[in-house]
Amino acid sequence: MRRHKPRITWLIGLVILYVLLWARISFAQPTPDLTPVPVWIYNADSFEFWRTPQGELQGFYPELVRAINLKYDTHLELRPVGGPEIGQRFNADSYGVYAGVLRTESRARTKILSSKLFINEVVAASPSMSVNTAEELTNARVLFRQNDATLESVQKRYPDLTFRSIHLVATSEEAFRLLSERKADFYINDASEMENTQRYYLLSHPFPELRIPVVLGFSPELRDLREKVNTFIGEGYRSGALRKALEESKRQYLLSRIAISNPEKDWLANNPLEIWLPKNENFAPIIWKDNRGYQGTAINMINDMRELLGMEVEVHFIDNYAETLEKQHWPIRLVDVAESSNTAHAAGRIGPDIAWHNLYYNRIKQPFLWDEESIRGQRVGVLEGSFSARYLQERFGNDVVIVTQHNLNGLIDAIENNKIDYILGDLSSLESTLRGNELFRGVLKVAGVTRSEFIVGPWVQPDHPLFQLLTQVHRLSSFRTQLERQEERDFFPDLTKNTLKIVSVILLVTALFSLFMLIMMRRHIKENRLINRNIVQALEKVNRAHDDETGSHIQRVAKYCAMMARELKLSRKMIAEIEHFASLHDVGKIAVPDRILRKQGPLTPQEFSEMKLHTTKGYTIIQGLALGPVAENIIHFHHEKWDGSGYPEGLRGENIPLEARILALADVYDALRQKRVYKPAFSHEQACEVIFDGAGRHFDPQLIALFREHHLKFRTIFDSLAD
Incomplete structure (x- = not known):
């Protein structure tokens, strides 16, 4: 047995060596890398990302990151940072994934998306102005967020669009602050940046062709991760999960903006929420009725209460609403009509009021109605029972013969049959009815406007348990309505030969229908221009009858303004609007007492x-x-002065809209040349001396330089249209 001991020892040693080698190889295997991959995201509340009061991350991107980590065992981690920092990191290709990247052509060439x-x-957001086309932003003071692709996208898509000034801000909060201080006219950015439901403002959609894809960006080290993410996105679209996640994130974000207290929950659990609305009278844009049914902000708010909050709302549509409103004491009135001086109405406002002139x-x-x-x-x-009926009764009593009808067609029949001399009502109802009436299209005109100052808006009894909640809901609903848009659909069906034949026939019919619609649209545009012109002419004549100014003064001021606008090389549309609306600059004198x-x-x-x-x-x-x-800027700001000493807002320098600065100079020149009760007429030279002296104080110095160059044209216009 001793002779075999070395062999046994050798075998045992060999086994031990094998075990050690196996252990070394096994333990030498690299462990999975658990280092988080940062997902950089702009730190601002939106449906893309927000924090709960407890600090928990919510929104579309937190859900997306969790889903990708679960599917691929990745370790993505959301890292919110400020706008300048995320822009610097992205431009420098710093390590990480970038959420909310706007895809542009240049980025598609140079970045991994x-x-x-x-x-x-x-x-485009503004506290008080709205625009329908990009051209209307010409000469506006606009804000863009720095390190953002929106400005590049706008300039590339609209190369001929020029702004009066462009200012870059670090955050959306800074942009809205500058808007509220009237240091800018519009803040332009992608829609998700506008989701601030803490304040009221108007959203315009002037760039219908500009719809920017939102993607993820990757640093060069994470190029391989892009394939996994793209596979995930494709599967999400095909299953509908991605679209559903977007819609749910938007819904939850809006809900997160509303805080419902326990007393409010208790009230809703034990009381029906009843709301009364007008059935047969329009109060646009709060409520109106067309062939699709009832529309307006009041209807939108009710729908949002039902859809977002699950509230049970009972709506009652009332005939003779304005008449009933005076008799009832409804605690919640989404359509409340009151005089602007009514302090009780002011205390219960839950949203902006609208000036109401019939x-x-x-x-x-x-x-025309001169007075x-x-x-x-x-x-x-x-x-019957309308606000107009109440207005006439309160203002004129028995001095006016009031003829009531159940509907607008009855009113048109009455004026046709010479049973009445005038129709009084709200603009939206009458204009929509006249457009649908072949007989009276172009036969009736605006004859005058009511002078008493009424306002219409949403109102809730100040001590009502839901006052604060309904204020929040109204602000949220206003925002949601303005931002609402149709999502782009990716729909490319396979077409057979038979299908192509059918489609060809449909396209032919569509082309003929489109041609017909273009003809009709052109006709309607002409009619709308006529309506607009009639309104302006009516206001001009009403104002002239109330004031001592002559028609020649109005014509001259319009001519001065148009001439200066042309010399400033403004757009044709801007020149036409300045000339057209200059005549309305003092329309507010309608509301000034005659004794003054x-x-x-x-x-x-x-x-x-006063x-x-x-x-x-x-x-x-x-x-x-x-x-x-x-028109609004001319009327509102034509008495502002370059040094800030004017009224009503005390605006200074370029904060005064250009059209108002032009009107101010033209109006002063013509007023100096006219003989007034309190002064003699100035010669052209005397008027020029006064205006030159106002450079940098009353007037824009650049406009004064223009006036020096073209002052003889002012004299020619004055002489050719002398009273």
Whole structure:
């Protein structure tokens, strides 16, 4: 046995060596890398990403990151950072994944990008102005967020668009602050950046062709990860999971903006929420009725209460709403009509009020209402139980013959059969009815506008248990309505030969229908322009009848303004609007008492303070007529001065809209040349001396330089249109 011991020892040693080698190889295998991969995201609340009060991350991207980690055992980790930092990291290709990247052509060439996650629309936010086309932003003061692709995308898609000024901001919060301080006109960014439901503002959609894909970006080290992510995105689109996640994130984000207290929950659990709305009268844009049913912000708010919060809302549509409103004491009124001085209404407001001025209509060959007082003794047709009926009764009593009808067609029949002299009602109802009436299209005109200052808006009893909740819901609903848009559909069906034949026939029919629609649209555009012109002419004549200014003064001021706008090389549309609306600059004097307006002598300080209100009153009068920002700026700001000493806002320098600065110079020149009760007429030379002296104080120095060059044209215009 001893002879075999060395062999046994050798075998045992060999086994031990094998075990050690196996252990070494096994333990030498690399462990999986558990180092998190940062996913950089802009740190601002939106449906893409937000924090709960407890600090938990919610939104589309947190859900996306969790789903990718679960599927591929990756270790992506969301890292919120500020706008400048994420921009610097992305431009430098710093390590990580980048969420919310806007895909542009230049980025597609130079960066590693994923497939499309969703499409973002570019919108423009403003506290008080709205635009329909990109051209209307010409000469506007605009804000863009720095290190963002929106400015590049706008400039590439609209190369001829020029702004008065461009200012880059670090955050959206800074942009909205500058807007509220009137240091800019519009903040332009993709829609997700506008989701601030803490304040009211108007959203415009002037870039319908500009829809920017939102993608993920990858640093060069993570190029391989892109394939996994693209596979995940493709599967998500095919299954519908990605679209569903987007919609749910948007819904949950909006819900997160609303805080429902326990007392509010208890009230809703034990009480029905009842709301009364007008059935047969329009109060656009709060509520109106068309062939699709009831529309407007009140309807949107009710739908949001039902869909977002699951609230049970009982809606009652009431005939003779304005008449019933005075008799009832409804605690919740989404359509409340009150005088602007009504403090009870002010205490219960849950949203912005709208100036409410109804319009008089009569036949084109009949005279305008030079003064609303001349309506006394006339027969005026109104809808039964409407606000117009209440207005006439309260303002004129038995001095006006009020003829009521159940509907607008009845009013048109009455004026056709000479049973009434005028129709009084809201602009949206009457214009929509006239457009559908072949007989009276182009036969009736705007004859005048009501002068009493009423406002219409949503109201809730201040001590109502739901006052705060409904205020939040109204603000959220206003935001949601403005931002709502149709998502892009990817739909490419396989076409057989038979299908192609059918499609060809459909396309032919569609082409013929489109041609017909283009002809109709052109006709409607002409009609709308005529309506707009009639409104302006009516307001001009009403204002002239109320004030001592002559028609020649209005014509001259319009000519001065148009000439200066042309010399400034403004767009043709801008020149036309400035000339067209210059005549309305003092329309607010309609609301100034005659004792002040026609006073033969200097005004007292108190009277002058009341006179100065004509700028804000004029702005209120025309707000509901949708004449556009040029008209609004001319009326509101034509008494502002370059050094900030003007009124009503005390704007300074370029913060004053250009059209208002032009109007101010033209108006002063013509006023100096005219003989007034309180002064003699100035010669051209004397007027020029006064205007030159106002450079840098009253007037824009650049406009003064232009005036020096073309002052003889002013004299020619004055002489050719002398009174």
